[in-house]
Amino acid sequence: MFVDVAKIFIKGGDGGNGAVSFRREKYVPRGGPDGGDGGDGGDIIFVVDPGMRTLMDFRYKKHYRAESGHNGGPSNMKGRDGEDLIIRVPPGTVIRDFETGKVLADLTHPGQRKVLARGGRGGKGNARFATSTRQTPRFAQPGEKGEERWVVLELKSIADVGLIGFPNVGKSTILSVLTSARPKIANYPFTTLTPNLGVVEVDREHSFILADIPGLIEGAHKGLGLGHDFLRHIERTRMLVHVVDASGIEGRDPVQDFYIINQELHAYSAELAQRPQIVAANKCDLPGAEHNVKRLKEELEPKGIKVFPVSATQNQGFKELVWEILRMLEKLPPVESFEEEVAETYDNTLEQEPFEITRDGDVYVVSGPAVDRLMASVNLDNYDSLQYFQRALRRRGIIDALKEKGIQNGDTVRINDVEFEFIE
Known part of the structure; x- marks a missing residue:
């Protein structure tokens, strides 16, 4: 799983x-x-x-x-x-x-x-x-x-190649043909709910990781359908193999499907939409596929997108597709981290940590990381420790900040759940 x-x-x-x-x-x-x-x-x-x-x-x-x-x-x-x-x-x-x-x-x-x-x-x-x-x-x-x-x-699946396309176009079957992966396959939309990874071993020296990615619907970039779950896994792929149903047996137009999927990619990430693609026109063994393959080539190959007719059920056409993927991967650099890491610093110096002073009726409330840590380090039942506590409040600017808020002798100060009488 x-x-x-x-x-x-x-x-x-x-x-x-x-x-x-x-x-x-x-x-x-x-x-x-x-x-x-x-x-x-x-x-x-x-x-x-x-x-x-x-x-x-x-x-x-x-x-x-x-x-x-x-x-x-x-x-x-x-x-x-x-x-x-x-x-x-x-x-x-x-x-x-x-x-x-x-x-x-x-x-x-x-x-x-x-x-x-x-x-x-x-x-x-x-x-x-x-x-x-x-x-x-x-x-x-x-x-x-x-x-x-x-x-x-x-x-985020680290795969060299991602299989994208509408649900039920044969991506899982193609993965099972090209690799030893055995994804669950059924004849209804959204059959692949999570990405399946497999290694395509072309020969002893050449291999690449292929990911069958969950199916996409219109509006995925807004989170509809599998939406972001789908798009998360193509962030890191170096290139995309766009699988379309060349037979149109379910009443879909493969050319139109190609553009719909790419619109979703562009809406989600302009950088992702520029990722190199080739098209695998699947189900080319079925009636009507030859005409649609011709249409796809006429539409996409002038734009530099190669189209390969394949049949996952008949295991046809994959040799040419695989070697084209290898040729493209040799020219592509590895994908860098898609998201900039947030630098989080950790500083144990209490004097540099923030605090806040608010009013709760007549009570001055001091809160924040500085005072939380200070209270945790003090034994309030010990006179020497209390003296240390008072000096620490002054050293960290809390006493001066209370004065700026207008505190007077005899007023009440609350820190965490403990209340003190302010005496200058």
């Missing part, structure tokens, strides 16, 4: 907690703080595996979590970092953020890697908070949470 879309949840490992510890040695009665830092959480890393062909594995497992960092220990012992989690995907996988739809990665080359969920940073042990005036800090930082998100994986 060919699975081309999957939705999964990924989460980087949480950072380990920093330790609160003091030296306990026989002849050191007042040993200083020696709590070690927590280890960093592991990352979620996607890697292209050329041996994979589908997203089938992601149908059965939906949640992926990297290992969390270990807690710090006494004697300045740093916790072990969490192991990264490697997720292998086939070439041609595009990864999007589920909520925003933005492209996070466009993975095409074997071995290509992309980190999409960073592990949290380990918390600092109490030894890191010792100063000349605070020599026995009794608090440490908890580890930060790892990044998490739902992502959608889309596999």
Whole structure:
């Protein structure tokens, strides 16, 4: 089975907690703080595996979590970092953020890697908070949470040649004749619901990958019928073999069908419409086909589009078609990534992260990544930790921003679910 879309949840490992510890040695009665830092959480890393062909594995497992960092220990012992989690995907996988739809990665080359969920940073042990005036800090930082998100994986079939055309023109039969692929075939529209891939082995030195792509109807570029599911899989093909029913046995005009399909391609992507094409006039063994093949050649060959009469049921005419495909592929460059990758940076520097101040009645509400991370790193039951928290608010500009909003002594400030009284 060919699975081309999957939705999964990924989460980087949480950072380990920093330790609160003091030296306990026989002849050191007042040993200083020696709590070690927590280890960093592991990352979620996607890697292209050329041996994979589908997203089938992601149908059965939906949640992926990297290992969390270990807690710090006494004697300045740093916790072990969490192991990264490697997720292998086939070439041609595009990864999007589920909520925003933005492209996070466009993975095409074997071995290509992309980190999409960073592990949290380990918390600092109490030894890191010792100063000349605070020599026995009794608090440490908890580890930060790892990044998490739902992502959608889309596999865009990497094939050299794509078979396109209306439903029921014989694309699946042609694929089964030319390759060892065995697609399910039936005599009704939209029989091919997912792309089928096969390798056409011409001789020991020449072969190419052929994709039978789901059938197309008018309006596909607007998402009608199979629409975008169809068009997704021809993005990466280097050339197209346009299959038409030369017999016209179902009352269709093969010349008109050729132009309708190309109009849909152009409406979806002007670049895609320029992809080189040749025409396979299928069912040429049936009555009426000879006349339509002549019409196709008169119409298309002056425009540089060659027409090859074939019969999938009789296995006729494919030798000339296959060698023409090889000649064209030798002249065509590989298709580059169709979509520009969105560069996502990850910065653990809290001071650079944004925050927002709003009003909820008489309460000033501070929110944003900066304060979320800050609250996660503070022990509100510890006096020293609260002092650190207040200094951090001032250092990151939050106190000044509250003043600009008009806050006065005695007013209430809410951060996450905790309310504070503002005192300058």
